[in-house]
Amino acid sequence: MKEILQLLKQNARLSNAELAAMTNRTEDEVAQMIEQMEHDGIIRGYSVILDDELADQDTVSAYIELKVTPKPDCGFEEIARIITAYPEVDSVTLMSGGYDLGLTVKGSNLRDIAAFVAQRLSALDGVLSTATHFVLKHYKEKGILIIEEPDDERSVVS
Amino acid sequence: MISYDQILSKRAMEIKPSGIRRFFDLAETMEGVISLGVGEPDFRTPWTIRSAAINTLERQVIIYGGNAGLLQLRHEIAGFMERRHQLSYDPDHEVIVTVGGSEAVDLTFRSLLNPGDEVLITEPCFVCYAPLVSMADGVPVPLPTRHEDEFRLTADTLRAALHAHPNAKLLVLSYPNNPTGAIMSKEDYLPLAELIRTTNLMVLSDEIYSELTYGTKHCSIATLEGMQERTVVVNGFSKAFAMTGWRLGWMAGPAPIIQQALKIHQYGIMCAPMISQRAAIEALTNCDNEVERMAEEYDHRRRYMLRRFHEMGLTCFPPAGAFYLFPCIASTGMDAETFCETLLKEEKVAVVPGTAFGDSGKEHVRISYAYSLKHLTEAADRMERFIKRHNTNSRE
Numbered sequence: 001m002k003e004i005l006q007l008l009k010q011n012a013r014l015s016n017a018e019l020a021a022m023t024n025r026t027e028d029e030v031a032q033m034i035e036q037m038e039h040d041g042i043i044r045g046y047s048v049i050l051d052d053e054l055a056d057q058d059t060v061s062a063y064i065e066l067k068v069t070p071k072p073d074c075g076f077e078e079i080a081r082i083i084t085a086y087p088e089v090d091s092v093t094l095m096s097g098g099y100d101l102g103l104t105v106k107g108s109n110l111r112d113i114a115a116f117v118a119q120r121l122s123a124l125d126g127v128l129s130t131a132t133h134f135v136l137k138h139y140k141e142k143g144i145l146i147i148e149e150p151d152d153e154r155s156v157v158s
Numbered sequence: 159m160i161s162y163d164q165i166l167s168k169r170a171m172e173i174k175p176s177g178i179r180r181f182f183d184l185a186e187t188m189e190g191v192i193s194l195g196v197g198e199p200d201f202r203t204p205w206t207i208r209s210a211a212i213n214t215l216e217r218q219v220i221i222y223g224g225n226a227g228l229l230q231l232r233h234e235i236a237g238f239m240e241r242r243h244q245l246s247y248d249p250d251h252e253v254i255v256t257v258g259g260s261e262a263v264d265l266t267f268r269s270l271l272n273p274g275d276e277v278l279i280t281e282p283c284f285v286c287y288a289p290l291v292s293m294a295d296g297v298p299v300p301l302p303t304r305h306e307d308e309f310r311l312t313a314d315t316l317r318a319a320l321h322a323h324p325n326a327k328l329l330v331l332s333y334p335n336n337p338t339g340a341i342m343s344k345e346d347y348l349p350l351a352e353l354i355r356t357t358n359l360m361v362l363s364d365e366i367y368s369e370l371t372y373g374t375k376h377c378s379i380a381t382l383e384g385m386q387e388r389t390v391v392v393n394g395f396s397k398a399f400a401m402t403g404w405r406l407g408w409m410a411g412p413a414p415i416i417q418q419a420l421k422i423h424q425y426g427i428m429c430a431p432m433i434s435q436r437a438a439i440e441a442l443t444n445c446d447n448e449v450e451r452m453a454e455e456y457d458h459r460r461r462y463m464l465r466r467f468h469e470m471g472l473t474c475f476p477p478a479g480a481f482y483l484f485p486c487i488a489s490t491g492m493d494a495e496t497f498c499e500t501l502l503k504e505e506k507v508a509v510v511p512g513t514a515f516g517d518s519g520k521e522h523v524r525i526s527y528a529y530s531l532k533h534l535t536e537a538a539d540r541m542e543r544f545i546k547r548h549n550t551n552s553r554e
Contacts, residue, residue: 003454010531011532018465021461155182155196156195156508157195158198
């Protein structure tokens with residue numbers, strides 16, 4: 001199972017036939033394993049990793065640190081769930097250390113994101129403070145390079 | 159003016175340039191070539207090994223070390239061979255740290271051969287053995303293996319060779335094999351060992367790919383009864399630990415042979431590079447899981463490429479070692495050289511003709527899968543186009 005997941009993490013578009021060949025299983029076995037992992041919620045979905053600059057020049061991303069007052073009955077759960085519902089929000093994580101929730105947010109320009117932070121996030125009940133960091137350049141995401149791969153310096157034939 | 163033809167070593171001049179090299183020169187002249195030609199890992203040397211080298215540079219004086227190599231490293235090498243191959247060597251008298259496996263191969267020939275001694279070389283094989291035998295005044299005798307036997311050396315082949323060359327001094331085995339990816343199991347070695355024990359034949363076992371076997375563990379011929387005293391085992395760090403440029407290997411064998419080899423090594427080399435030696439201690443003590451991780455990834459690629467070649471309709475036995483496939487290209491009607499040159503020209507894919515590794519490779523090409531899956535996919539797509547086109551041509 002781990003083997004299949006590792007391969008899918010590198011390239012989720014590998015076909016079942018390819019995965020089967022690579023892991024010495026039948027296609028049916030692979031299909032069944034993936035289905036099981038989807039059913040169990042281990043696999044939550046399949047996405048694509050983009051070079052935003054090439055895909056859409058009008059995308060701006062920001063990383064936002066959020067300090068929040070936890071609720072006595074449910075801690076950070078409630079506010080985290082509320083935040084996940086905003087379409088601008090790409091990811092939400094609960095953090096240890098200097099702040100509580102870490103968000104990545106996408107918008108079409110700086111003003112969009114500023115407005116989202118000022119009007120939506122800050123206004124949420126329990127939010128104590130926000131710190132917004134704009135992303136300047138992506139180098140690597142989910143183990144995949146967004147920059148050019150380094151040249152293969154080996155000889156063509158050796 | 160000096161006429162160099164008159165003064166150069168005749169033996170050196172008689173050595174033919176490597177068949178790999180010739181093909182490399184051709185590929186170099188072309189743009190946009192995608193290669194399946196390399197004989198070295200695409201992985202970076204594991205970080206802890208690099209870090210050990212950096213520490214050495216920062217904290218140690220880099221001076222000559224003992225000729226045989228750092229004692230601690232020789233102990234680790236003996237430990238590695240014990241742990242992974244069930245072989246027991248005395249690090250004080252039976253191990254030398256060398257500049258790559260290649261130097262160990264050279265030292266073995268020079269320690270054992272007298273002028274005219276015949277050396278049986280199992281082919282197809284890496285390109286260095288025959289030239290180095292010649293330079294050591296020996297006579298290389300090719301010992302072809304066959305696709306039908308999955309390129310293993312059979313007792314019949316060896317028996318016939320011993321009959322024709324009863325005084326042969328040395329047998330060269332290199333399993334897991336470059337270029338075929340073939341391995342030899344204990345069962346395969348048993349009849350060979352039985353035969354060898356009745357003779358004075360010595361064995362050079364080049365086990366540089368020992369850690370890259372798939373679905374089965376490496377077996378050294380030296381583990382078979384009575385074989386350790388007749389065998390020099392060569393191994394190194396290049397393939398298992400992705401350390402090709404560090405130039406570090408070793409030879410392990412009977413003390414009397416090691417004693418002679420050490421003299422040659424002492425005068426010719428002094429000692430293997432000290433930074434690499436210190437890093438290699440880290441490799442042998444803490445990197446078994448890195449070795450496994452890389453082997454697992456090679457295995458995925460191996461299976462992927464095998465499937466692709468089967469789909470293309472090329473016959474290819476499933477190799478269980480190293481990082482090569484050795485498909486038969488006879489169905490295209492081309493010989494290996496023509497196949498490679500045409501493939502390079504038409505689809506810009508560089509693979510190595512089997513003939514570079516001996517005549518027995520004339521219907522095969524060597525495919526290296528020491529590349530990312532993305533790279534392999536693109537190369538396989540191009541080859542598929544090529545094969546389709548040429549299979550159609552041959553039918554018309």
